[in-house]
Amino acid sequence: MxxxxxxxxxxxxxxxxxxxxxxxxxxxxxxxxxxxxxxxxxxxxxxxxxxxxxxxxxxxxxxxxxxxxxxxxxxxxxxxxxxxxxxxxxxxxxxxxxxxxxxxxxxxxxxxxxxxxxxxxxxxxxxxxxxxxxxxxxxxxxxxxxxxxxxxxxxxxxxxxxxxxxxxxxxxxxxxxxxxxxxxxxxxxxxxxxxxxxxxxxxxxxxxxxxxxxxxxxxxxxxxxxxxGKRPMHFFGLWGTLMFLFGFFSAFYIGANKLYKLSQGLKTILVTNNPWFYIALTTMILGTLLFLAGFLAEIIIKSNPQEKHYSIKEKLNF
Structure with a gap:
């Protein structure tokens, strides 16, 4: 034809x-x-x-x-x-x-x-x-x-x-x-x-x-x-890893800085009073969630078959 x-x-x-x-x-x-x-x-x-x-x-x-x-x-x-x-x-x-x-x-x-x-x-x-x-x-x-x-x-x-x-x-x-x-x-x-x-x-x-x-x-x-679309982990995993690392090293710096000041006998504030502590914690959580989202998306793509997204009521001459 x-x-x-x-x-x-x-x-x-x-x-x-x-x-x-x-x-x-x-x-x-x-x-x-x-x-x-x-x-x-x-x-x-x-x-x-x-x-x-x-x-x-x-x-x-x-x-x-x-x-x-x-x-x-x-x-x-x-x-x-x-x-x-x-x-x-x-x-x-x-x-x-x-x-x-x-x-x-x-x-x-x-x-x-x-x-x-x-x-x-x-x-x-x-x-x-x-x-x-x-x-x-x-x-x-x-x-x-x-x-x-x-x-x-x-x-x-x-x-x-x-x-x-x-x-x-x-x-x-x-x-x-x-x-x-x-x-x-x-x-x-x-x-x-x-x-x-x-x-x-x-x-x-x-x-x-x-x-x-x-x-x-x-x-x-x-x-x-x-x-x-075929590799969502490359997007979600990348941004999740970057955000987690940013939060982790920020938290590490806050902790290390406090320990250093304590060793020098300097006055310090509570870690929870430092706004950077909450920024670090938030980015670590968001990074973990993005990474998991990418991981789950990869599983769904590989395990979920293509499904028909409409219902045909009637056909003619087929």
Whole structure:
């Protein structure tokens, strides 16, 4: 199979038929063997009924229905696990991503041998203050932190080699950082393509300003995980050891200084009246706790298997 199109959605009943027809037209005109995987992330409208109808008419349409709303990352992860195409395309279901971009994205993966190609919505039709400015700030921070020179980490229109989507595990709200996850797995040839962005035709956006706050928090998380996710002891153990040693030598100095003064017959104060005593004691305790945290994290990583973080209610055409 040439292409798998993975489409997570939440309450997009009005756009699904049009999106399907558009994708099918592009695929047929280019003679691609394809599948379209719709992942219904707990919709409360008739989105699943539309997917059932589409799948009954077109065997290339497949559906996954979640038990409840788990989030876009979980929807993508479920879709990635079931893809069969050489190239995997992801796009949103709101018709703001153009399926006409698929052939060029496909060629960049197959002919130019990119591992991943991310879309760049250079000209946007979103609100300037609600999305454009926060998005630019977010992308600048993501570039600086990850070292990946992409202009639009948030763009849902991306293309991947099949090996990439099978290697990465997308959880939490990490869908924004799939390029970073791919890089961490050794897929370093990451490209970017300017893509057409369209104004939303139906309904309202499912994302608010809180997604940018969450995005920055996730950026900190993934930055930490990319460096220490497989070896937390290198972070917690290092800082724990340094803090413990600082406290230990501070306490040693306080004790040695008191003994010296006593041997010289000099007047001294109680150790517990010295504020440095409490600083030393606190840093020793914190250092020990950090060291133990790193030790326990290592045990958890090595003993806890990867668990599925979503529940699938129903599948179609798999």
């Amino acid at each position: 040439d292409i798998s199109v993975v489409i997570p959605l939440l309450n997009e009943e009005e756009s699904l038929q049009e999106l399907h027809d558009w994708i099918a037209k592009v695929m047929q005109s280019n003679r691609y063997l394809y599948e379209i995987i719709f992942i219904d992330d707990g919709s409360t409208d008739t989105s699943w009924n539309v997917i059932e109808e589409l799948s009954s008419k077109n065997s290339s349409v497949k559906g996954i229905r979640f038990q409840r709303n788990y989030g876009k990352s979980q929807a993508l992860d479920a879709g990635f696990n079931l893809t069969k195409g050489r190239v995997v395309i992801t796009m949103d279901a709101d018709l703001q991503d153009s399926p006409d971009e698929i052939p060029e994205l496909y060629n960049m993966i197959i002919d130019d041998n990119y591992d991943l190609v991310s879309g760049w919505k250079k000209k946007r039709y979103d609100s300037v203050f609600a999305k454009n400015i926060p998005s630019k700030l977010f992308n600048a921070a993501a570039r600086k932190t990850s070292g990946i020179k992409l202009n639009d980490f948030n763009c849902g229109l991306k293309a991947y080699k099949s090996d990439v989507v099978k290697a990465v595990k997308v959880s939490g709200e990490m869908h924004r950082y799939i390029p970073v996850l791919a890089k961490n797995e050794g897929f370093n040839k990451i490209g970017e393509k300017v893509v057409q962005h369209q104004a939303r035709k139906y309904g309202e956006t499912k994302f608010g300003m809180n997604r940018f706050i969450n995005g920055f928090l996730d950026l900190i998380t993934i930055s930490f995980l990319s460096k220490f």
